[in-house]
Amino acid sequence: MEIRTDSTSLDIDRHEGNLIKELRSSSTKPVTEPSGWLSEDLKRNIFLTTVDNVLNWGRKSSLWTETAFTACCTFEFISLSSSRFDIARFGMEVLRSSPRHADLIITAGTLTWKMAPQIKRVYEQMAEPKWVIAMGACGITGGIFADSYSVVPGYNRILPIDVYIPGCPPRPEALLAGIELLRKKVEKRSFLQG
Amino acid sequence: MLSEFSLIALFILIVMGFATTLVLIPQALKKIGIVPSKPSEVKYEPYECGLETIGETWVQFKIRYYFYALLLITLDITVIFLYPWAVELKNLGSSSLGVIFSFIGILAVGYIYAWRKGALEWK
Numbered sequence: 001m002e003i004r005t006d007s008t009s010l011d012i013d014r015h016e017g018n019l020i021k022e023l024r025s026s027s028t029k030p031v032t033e034p035s036g037w038l039s040e041d042l043k044r045n046i047f048l049t050t051v052d053n054v055l056n057w058g059r060k061s062s063l064w065t066e067t068a069f070t071a072c073c074t075f076e077f078i079s080l081s082s083s084r085f086d087i088a089r090f091g092m093e094v095l096r097s098s099p100r101h102a103d104l105i106i107t108a109g110t111l112t113w114k115m116a117p118q119i120k121r122v123y124e125q126m127a128e129p130k131w132v133i134a135m136g137a138c139g140i141t142g143g144i145f146a147d148s149y150s151v152v153p154g155y156n157r158i159l160p161i162d163v164y165i166p167g168c169p170p171r172p173e174a175l176l177a178g179i180e181l182l183r184k185k186v187e188k189r190s191f192l193q194g
Numbered sequence: 195m196l197s198e199f200s201l202i203a204l205f206i207l208i209v210m211g212f213a214t215t216l217v218l219i220p221q222a223l224k225k226i227g228i229v230p231s232k233p234s235e236v237k238y239e240p241y242e243c244g245l246e247t248i249g250e251t252w253v254q255f256k257i258r259y260y261f262y263a264l265l266l267i268t269l270d271i272t273v274i275f276l277y278p279w280a281v282e283l284k285n286l287g288s289s290s291l292g293v294i295f296s297f298i299g300i301l302a303v304g305y306i307y308a309w310r311k312g313a314l315e316w317k
């Protein structure tokens with residue numbers, strides 16, 4: 001069904017409901033992040049390694065975060081981004097409101113099926129290469145709301161997750177540890193993987 | 195006389211060269227394969243906070259917004275001038291009161307003119 005400017009709100013609701021139903025029925029299994037490349041022993045020559053080092057250094061030092069924060073975990077992220085924990089040290093203090101500028105999405109909060117299509121769309125619109133950190137119990141499994149009919153049981157149903165950070169909510173220190181892990185992961189990437 | 199502006203011409207050239215290089219570098223890197231490129235239909239659609247766009251993305255705004263913006267800027271500038279004046283009021287003495295009132299008076303004439311002309315009405 002097409003949505004036009006003269007569609008009634010009922011039409012729009014129905015369209016949205018169908019989208020959600022579709023997404024829900026098509027994401028019953030967790031998306032696995034292909035991690036084979038992490039242990040890959042690619043025969044690399046010196047030139048490639050140097051290019052990789054330079055690229056990865058740039059990428060890991062400017063992990064710009066998309067602001068897609070859905071629930072309470074956000075407050076720990078806000079605390080992380082302000083002066084006490086200071087993620088400017090990692091070049092991450094620029095929170096982008098447009099997915100075109102962002103290469104990291106930190107899933108701070110419970111995700112409901114109603115929000116799921118939006119988050120998925122934002123992720124799809126982000127520039128390559130992109131990373132996802134699942135933050136908090138809700139980000140990993142749905143947390144205390146896992147049994148609810150309306151809550152997505154873990155962001156990994158719709159996005160490939162790179163790093164999981166447990167906690168409800170995780171302390172900013174835990175988030176920092178997660179970011180450290182992600183930076184290590186970024187370092188291992190080779191541009192040959194595309 | 196004209197040669198005094200040659201530096202500005204040079205500046206413009208440098209700026210244009212810089213801007214073009216910045217645009218071309220990612221394109222070149224994409225060609226070599228260093229910058230990953232995975233285009234998809236969704237990625238090239240307009241970003242509307244994750245929602246699908248309803249109707250046209252490029253819409254025209256009414257020209258009347260321009261008048262409001264213009265009048266607002268004058269108001270803004272008045273405030274910018276008033277603020278340091280208010281802070282220094284004690285030192286400046288009572289004579290500054292007359293000065294600032296004539297300043298506001300000049301602006302008020304413009305405002306009243308715009309008002310009478312109907313610039314504040316939404317048509």
Ligand code: SF4
Pocket residue numbers: 071072073074108109110135136137138139143144167168169170
């Ligand atoms: S993990 Fe806890 S703090 Fe974080 S969004 Fe879920 S309920 Fe809130």
